[in-house]
Amino acid sequence: MENLRVPELDEAPLSAPRVAALFAPHLLALLFPLNALAFVVTGPHRWWVSLLFLVPVFGSVWLDARSGAMTRQPAPSIPALPFDVLLLILVVVQVANVVLLARSFSVGRPLADTIVGAIAGMIAVGSSSGYSGIVVAHELIHRPRTGWVTLGRLVLCTVMYEHFYTEHVRGHHVRVGTDEDPATARFGESFQRFYLRTVPAQFRSAWRLEKVRLGDASMKWYDPRLLRSRVLQGVVVECGMAATLAIVFGPAALAVHLMQAWWATRALEVVNYFEHWGLRREGRRVLPMHSWDTHSRFTYYALTGLSRHADHHAYSARPYQQLRVWDDSPKLPRGYLGMFPLVLAQNKRFQRLMTAELQRRRLGPFVEAAPSQAGAA
Numbered sequence: 001m002e003n004l005r006v007p008e009l010d011e012a013p014l015s016a017p018r019v020a021a022l023f024a025p026h027l028l029a030l031l032f033p034l035n036a037l038a039f040v041v042t043g044p045h046r047w048w049v050s051l052l053f054l055v056p057v058f059g060s061v062w063l064d065a066r067s068g069a070m071t072r073q074p075a076p077s078i079p080a081l082p083f084d085v086l087l088l089i090l091v092v093v094q095v096a097n098v099v100l101l102a103r104s105f106s107v108g109r110p111l112a113d114t115i116v117g118a119i120a121g122m123i124a125v126g127s128s129s130g131y132s133g134i135v136v137a138h139e140l141i142h143r144p145r146t147g148w149v150t151l152g153r154l155v156l157c158t159v160m161y162e163h164f165y166t167e168h169v170r171g172h173h174v175r176v177g178t179d180e181d182p183a184t185a186r187f188g189e190s191f192q193r194f195y196l197r198t199v200p201a202q203f204r205s206a207w208r209l210e211k212v213r214l215g216d217a218s219m220k221w222y223d224p225r226l227l228r229s230r231v232l233q234g235v236v237v238e239c240g241m242a243a244t245l246a247i248v249f250g251p252a253a254l255a256v257h258l259m260q261a262w263w264a265t266r267a268l269e270v271v272n273y274f275e276h277w278g279l280r281r282e283g284r285r286v287l288p289m290h291s292w293d294t295h296s297r298f299t300y301y302a303l304t305g306l307s308r309h310a311d312h313h314a315y316s317a318r319p320y321q322q323l324r325v326w327d328d329s330p331k332l333p334r335g336y337l338g339m340f341p342l343v344l345a346q347n348k349r350f351q352r353l354m355t356a357e358l359q360r361r362r363l364g365p366f367v368e369a370a371p372s373q374a375g376a377a
Contacts, residue, residue: 007073007324014077022075023082026321028301029132031056033093036128039121040100044107047116053124060302064337067298070307074322083321087136087304091151094133098158101125101260102245102253118256126263129159131337134268135303141165142316153234157241159261161268162234167206173316177281177290187278187358187365188351191343194273195266206231267340274332274339275309277354278364288314288326289363292354295325296335303336330357 014022039045039053101121105114133155140152149165156162167183175181182201185194210229211217219225226232246254274292281290288310299307305320310329312318332339333353342350358364 007326014075019078019082022078025301026083026086026304028298029086029090029304030093031060031302032128032131033090033097033133036097036125037093037100039124040097040104043104043121044113044117045120047113050113050117050120053120057123057127060298060337061341064296064298064302064335067296067335069295070297070300071295071325073324076322078321080319080321083319087139088151090132090136090304091140091155094129094136094155094158097125097128098257098260099245102249102257105252105256106249114252118252118259121256122259122263126260127267129260129264130267131303134159134161134164134264135306137164138168138306139304139320141169142312143319144317153230154237157234157238159264160238160242160258161261161265162238163203163206163231164268165234166209166231167202170209171202171205173286173313176276176286176313177279181276183272183276184279185273185277187280187355189277190347190351191270191273192347195269198269198272199265203231270340270343271306271336274343274350274354278358279330280364280367282367286313288329289361290314291329292332293326293329294332294335294339296338299335299337307336330361330363333357 035053035056039050043050104121105118137152137155140148140155143149143152153162153165156164172181172183175184177184182198182205185191185198207229208217210231211219211226214225214228216223216225242254242257245257276291279290279292281287291310291313293310294307296307305323306312308323308325310326311323314326318324333350334342339350342353359366
């Protein structure tokens with residue numbers, strides 16, 4: 001790592017008011033969950049009222065583009081307690097949103113209100129499940145304590161994606177930037193092609209990782225040892241959740257639950273797509289240059305530090321409030337929320353902008369022009 005410019009951290013002692021001032025902006029992470037909570041608590045709505053709850057979701061793209069940059073390095077001495085409490089609050093709200101969304105569709109309503117309400121619920125709650133729920137789960141599954149990890153897996157079950165725990169921690173973090181990683185988007189790969197490839201490939205990878213952990217990569221599906229598979233256990237729990245919602249609240253509730261889960265996991269795969277698009281890793285060590293970053297202030301606070309993805313991959317045990325800014329990482333053309341329309345609606349432009357940054361930094365397919373960086377990896 002001798003060629004990397006190590007960030008300088010603020011080592012000054014922190015007073016209580018300073019800690020509060022540093023923590024307060026992180027409350028922006030409640031934006032999507034509280035919007036979803038307001039939707040499910042006050043429903044059912046007339047169709048035109050349901051549409052009002054989409055304003056914060058799509059308005060976040062506008063906010064993300066105008067929030068400015070956040071490049072301040074973390075203060076190592078800041079206490080972890082308020083940041084951990086925020087994670088717990090987000091977990092509780094996530095579970096409440098999923099249950100209350102199902103409950104709100106157990107009540108009869110006019111057809112137009114039902115259809116628009118289901119779409120609005122999919123987007124409002126699904127966006128919260130993706131931007132907050134999965135992001136919080138991602139934070140928790142990297143924690144060293146079993147209790148935190150279990151909470152993260154529970155949140156993943158609310159979006160029918162518990163296998164992400166196994167594949168992300170033991171698969172993606174080990175193989176990122178290589179052809180063996182299904183969650184690394186290849187140079188020139190469109191999102192649609194990536195999505196169709198990565199979703200089944202990640203599940204297959206997680207399933208195989210668990211078979212290896214249990215002692216036999218070639219064991220059959222009926223092998224009793226698979227009862228101890230975390231992936232199988234996750235499937236059982238998330239299917240049990242869905243079945244319970246269907247039994248208690250009816251088939252419409254099950255349908256809207258699956259819709260929000262699809263919206264959330266598709267958002268996750270959009271993020272997976274651009275976080276490593278076109279990057280290649282030749283050495284064994286994962287360095288900050290192997291992940292895309294953004295300096296967007298809105299992304300940093302609303303998505304609990306996820307924008308500093310390069311430091312997360314290089315040092316995955318760091319809690320989100322301690323993630324650092326690295327000059328060596330390639331920079332996204334927009335914040336995370338701003339990347340969504342670029343990826344989904346303007347994919348060719350997305351690829352041109354990302355390619356230009358890779359060329360400028362001599363990364364990905366252009367790494368051969370920078371032998372010193374290749375040697376550092």
